[in-house]
Amino acid sequence: MNHEILKTSEIRFLLGEQEVNIDFSVSNYKPTTTLLQYLRSLPDRKSVKEGCAEGDCGACTVVFAEIKGNALKYKAVNSCIVFLASVHGKQILTVEDLGKGKHLHPIQEAMVEEDAGQCGFCTPGFTMSIFGLYKNNNEPEKSDIETALSGNLCRCTGYRPILDAAERACIYKGMDKFTGKEHQIFQQLTEIKSNKEILFLKTEQNQYYLPFSLSDLLHLKKENPHALLAGGTSDIALRVTKKKENLPLIIDISQLDELKTISKNDNIMFFGAGCSLEDVRIACEKEFPSLFSILSVFGSLPVRNNATISGNIGSASPISDTLPVLMALDASLEIQNIHGKREQKIEDFIVGYRKTTLSSDEIITRIKIPFQDKNNILKSYKVSKRRDLDISTVNAGFMLNINNRGLVESIKLVYGGMAAFTKRATQTEKSLLNKEWCRENVENALKNIQNDFSPISDARAGAEARQLLAENLLLKFWNETRI
Ligand SMILES: Cc1cc2nc3c(=O)[nH]c(=O)nc-3n(C[C@H](O)[C@H](O)[C@H](O)COP(=O)(O)OP(=O)(O)OC[C@H]3O[C@@H](n4cnc5c(N)ncnc54)[C@H](O)[C@@H]3O)c2cc1C
Numbered sequence: 281m282n283h284e285i286l287k288t289s290e291i292r293f294l295l296g297e298q299e300v301n302i303d304f305s306v307s308n309y310k311p312t313t314t315l316l317q318y319l320r321s322l323p324d325r326k327s328v329k330e331g332c333a334e335g336d337c338g339a340c341t342v343v344f345a346e347i348k349g350n351a352l353k354y355k356a357v358n359s360c361i362v363f364l365a366s367v368h369g370k371q372i373l374t375v376e377d378l379g380k381g382k383h384l385h386p387i388q389e390a391m392v393e394e395d396a397g398q399c400g401f402c403t404p405g406f407t408m409s410i411f412g413l414y415k416n417n418n419e420p421e422k423s424d425i426e427t428a429l430s431g432n433l434c435r436c437t438g439y440r441p442i443l444d445a446a447e448r449a450c451i452y453k454g455m456d457k458f459t460g461k462e463h464q465i466f467q468q469l470t471e472i473k474s475n476k477e478i479l480f481l482k483t484e485q486n487q488y489y490l491p492f493s494l495s496d497l498l499h500l501k502k503e504n505p506h507a508l509l510a511g512g513t514s515d516i517a518l519r520v521t522k523k524k525e526n527l528p529l530i531i532d533i534s535q536l537d538e539l540k541t542i543s544k545n546d547n548i549m550f551f552g553a554g555c556s557l558e559d560v561r562i563a564c565e566k567e568f569p570s571l572f573s574i575l576s577v578f579g580s581l582p583v584r585n586n587a588t589i590s591g592n593i594g595s596a597s598p599i600s601d602t603l604p605v606l607m608a609l610d611a612s613l614e615i616q617n618i619h620g621k622r623e624q625k626i627e628d629f630i631v632g633y634r635k636t637t638l639s640s641d642e643i644i645t646r647i648k649i650p651f652q653d654k655n656n657i658l659k660s661y662k663v664s665k666r667r668d669l670d671i672s673t674v675n676a677g678f679m680l681n682i683n684n685r686g687l688v689e690s691i692k693l694v695y696g697g698m699a700a701f702t703k704r705a706t707q708t709e710k711s712l713l714n715k716e717w718c719r720e721n722v723e724n725a726l727k728n729i730q731n732d733f734s735p736i737s738d739a740r741a742g743a744e745a746r747q748l749l750a751e752n753l754l755l756k757f758w759n760e761t762r763i
């Protein structure tokens with residue numbers, strides 16, 4: 281693929297109803313300028329605030345409307361951890377689009393009626409999170425409202441009036457001034473997305489590729505082995521916003537619909553690498569409740585709306601929340617390069633601190649989770665200081681199979697936060713095999729956790745506390761599964 285024949289190109293998106301084209305070769309923006317920085321640079325989008333610049337406060341929340349199948353789908357995202365280049369083909373909505381003067385949107389009316397703001401810094405972000413809920417859930421329950429607001433912090437109002445405002449607003453079954461225009465927006469976005477040529481966004485310091493097909497993606501990765509893959513950018517954007525790094529070469533996989541499919545056969549469920557964590561969460565509720573429950577306490581809804589499953593695996597973080605349960609489920613990866621495919625168990629894929637077996641020309645394309653033997657019991661656990669929007673101190677994914685003689689037939693105890701990477705407690709597992717699943721045997725096995733791990737002390741917890749947490753999680757597991 282010759283770079284010269286790639287059309288150096290611009291991105292196109294809708295800001296409200298206005299089409300915007302940005303040609304990076306002449307604009308002051310970089311492809312890695314965050315959406316928040318871009319919006320703040322405009323004279324008429326100042327509702328969007330910067331609180332933390334790392335996805336933790338929700339002050340920058342905006343809503344994307346994007347094509348999903350045959351419909352327009354709305355999702356709240358943190359604009360501070362989204363690269364501007366990745367908004368190609370989307371509609372971006374901020375509070376300025378909702379209503380003005382006497383023509384307030386029902387959400388804004390409810391916020392006023394319920395006195396749901398004081399200083400107002402957080403209010404646009406809350407309003408947009410509620411808007412995401414309003415357009416997606418016709419009759420939200422309290423728990424849906426709490427989930428929708430899981431990424432927003434307010435330091436002055438208190439949350440009750442805001443929750444009340446959300447409940448009060450969501451009585452119109454998602455109908456509002458946007459409803460009648462959805463067909464037209466759908467057409468406009470379809471037209472923008474109809475061009476499937478690779479977008480090559482070049483500035484003096486950056487080269488950013490947006491391919492639209494797997495074949496183009498694999499060719500690009502072959503030719504640019506050092507390019508950083510971008511999924512939902514919730515990890516890598518922090519390198520720009522917090523570490524002030526320039527990321528010179530990026531291949532963004534977010535435009536590939538091919539990587540966003542979820543399917544199953546009799547034995548396996550397949551998740552495309554580009555599936556958002558929220559899509560995975562919703563799809564796996566019945567089949568893999570242990571994965572569903574860990575995803576329900578993963579970041580916040582706006583983080584899960586954009587972050588991908590392959591990003592969580594590819595980051596190989598020692599406290600990744602999906603890795604322990606995926607390993608306990610015996611999940612594997614489909615990995616591709618231009619020459620073909622290979623498959624590898626996730627357990628063998630992670631080989632060190634943020635290290636995987638991925639070669640420089642390879643890409644994770646699918647995650648495969650086998651349906652479990654009916655005797656397998658799966659559980660996932662996360663210990664963090666807060667339930668929402670917090671990363672794990674220690675997490676775990678456990679699988680237990682007890683045979684008809686009441687003995688442990690097989691067991692997997694996978695821990696995160698206990699070593700440089702997510703790992704099985706193999707000695708502890710061994711000490712439980714073929715034993716009765718009783719408190720005495722489990723308590724005896726606990727001392728092996730010390731042989732399996734030598735955790736570090738850091739800001740989140742001391743080594744001793746981690747050791748104790750790991751032991752207590754196993755006891756909790758026993759308590760929840762005892763016969
Ligand atoms: C506010 C906030 C809260 C968070 N909360 C949690 C949490 O509760 N639990 C948790 O585990 N993490 C959490 N994270 C970390 C992060 O959101 C997750 O790791 C997320 O899944 C990353 O996915 P992404 O698509 O955004 O990855 P990106 O940032 O796009 O990429 C991450 C890494 O994966 C690689 N990668 C992406 N796609 C592929 C692919 N197809 N093949 C190979 N490599 C690939 C990238 O090159 C990069 O190295 C949080 C982050 C933030 C900012």
Ligand code: FES
Nearest residue numbers: 331332333338360
């Ligand atoms: S500025 Fe805090 S979440 Fe974006």
Ligand code: FES
Nearest residue numbers: 398399400434435
């Ligand atoms: S009203 Fe002040 S931070 Fe929420």
